Amino acid sequence: MREDTRTRIQEIALRLFTEQGYEATSLREIAEELGVTKAALYYHFKTKDDIVASLADLRVAEVEELLEWVKTQPRSPETRREVVLRYAEALRRPRYMEVARFMERNQTALRDHPKIVRMREAMLELVKEMSDPDDPLALRLGRSMSLFALHAGKWMPHEESVSEDEVMEASLEVALRLLEP
Amino acid sequence: MREDTRTRIQEIALRLFTEQGYEATSLREIAEELGVTKAALYYHFKTKDDIVASLADLRVAEVEELLEWVKTQPRSPETRREVVLRYAEALRRPRYMEVARFMERNQTALRDHPKIVRMREAMLELVKEMSDPDDPLALRLGRSMSLFALHAGKWMPHEESVSEDEVMEASLEVALRLLEP
DNA sequence: GTCTATATCGTGATAGAC
DNA sequence: GTCTATCACGATATAGAC
Numbered sequence: 001m002r003e004d005t006r007t008r009i010q011e012i013a014l015r016l017f018t019e020q021g022y023e024a025t026s027l028r029e030i031a032e033e034l035g036v037t038k039a040a041l042y043y044h045f046k047t048k049d050d051i052v053a054s055l056a057d058l059r060v061a062e063v064e065e066l067l068e069w070v071k072t073q074p075r076s077p078e079t080r081r082e083v084v085l086r087y088a089e090a091l092r093r094p095r096y097m098e099v100a101r102f103m104e105r106n107q108t109a110l111r112d113h114p115k116i117v118r119m120r121e122a123m124l125e126l127v128k129e130m131s132d133p134d135d136p137l138a139l140r141l142g143r144s145m146s147l148f149a150l151h152a153g154k155w156m157p158h159e160e161s162v163s164e165d166e167v168m169e170a171s172l173e174v175a176l177r178l179l180e181p
Numbered sequence: 182m183r184e185d186t187r188t189r190i191q192e193i194a195l196r197l198f199t200e201q202g203y204e205a206t207s208l209r210e211i212a213e214e215l216g217v218t219k220a221a222l223y224y225h226f227k228t229k230d231d232i233v234a235s236l237a238d239l240r241v242a243e244v245e246e247l248l249e250w251v252k253t254q255p256r257s258p259e260t261r262r263e264v265v266l267r268y269a270e271a272l273r274r275p276r277y278m279e280v281a282r283f284m285e286r287n288q289t290a291l292r293d294h295p296k297i298v299r300m301r302e303a304m305l306e307l308v309k310e311m312s313d314p315d316d317p318l319a320l321r322l323g324r325s326m327s328l329f330a331l332h333a334g335k336w337m338p339h340e341e342s343v344s345e346d347e348v349m350e351a352s353l354e355v356a357l358r359l360l361e362p
Numbered sequence: 363g364t365c366t367a368t369a370t371c372g373t374g375a376t377a378g379a380c
Numbered sequence: 381g382t383c384t385a386t387c388a389c390g391a392t393a394t395a396g397a398c
Contacts, residue, residue: 020292023202024204106202137339137348137351138355140339141330144337149322152322152325152326166318167318170322
């Protein structure tokens, strides 16, 4: 059974926005890859920003959920570990990592987009929850990098002999190590 | 003595490109901040790309120099440590960190720009020189993140009570720790 | 749902006067 | 070195037929 057009637009847009950048990608390009005209896109999405919003939705809810959860937990090594594990788990879901990469690569272009702003704020709060204000600065910094380390594995170049799972496992190891002094 | 116009253009462009993104920043905006018309910019820079090139120049030579040096050294813990220290030292120079941030934030928009391509390749080689192919994956990943950790300190949010130097010192601590198993 | 046609705008860039 | 005036282009977005 064939995907619906809306989903195909999302997929094409996600790829092009990430590869070339949001502003550098025109609706004409997306339409051409889809095999329709520019105007047809406007039936499925009201504006170009709307496409971004639909992509952000794939991720925002999940991060905010994780944030809500962590707020109910004590600030302990176990909680931090669990946050990293849950975040890593989320990254395995289809398209999640791709959306994360799209956002990361287009932060400036999208810095005023409401959904992106919410996303950034949630991530900052999440990072904040992972340290006490009186922890040493280097430790706090390391923990801030922890979640990012999980993304980094996918973006760093490595040989083809290494499998996805191995990279994810190694990233997780780095991330967990960054939690501790 | 007043800065020359060329330098002022670079400064304004660097700030706007970083804050809003390269594509989102028009020459009109830069000209307005400078207090001249768009056309006047073209006396100082032949194209918009030329402004980027002049900004990249502030950093490319330095990284390539560091790369050349590391290639003459054995792959040892001391060499890796020295690379991180030298890179951290370079980041203290005026505008270097700002240029790094500008590049980082606009990687996609500038992905075909010759100077940016050279820069990325040099950084990748530099990272490569910091590990042996048979080191464990997690260690190689951590070392890849090491230089990035030095950037990260500046971007992560932290209280105003913390000084620049303290942040840099903490970043350095994280970076050095990432070098070791 | 998709089309053609068009409106409207801002962009990077150039020519030539001063 | 800076200006005015202008160009050519491609962008997002809309109207209305099919």
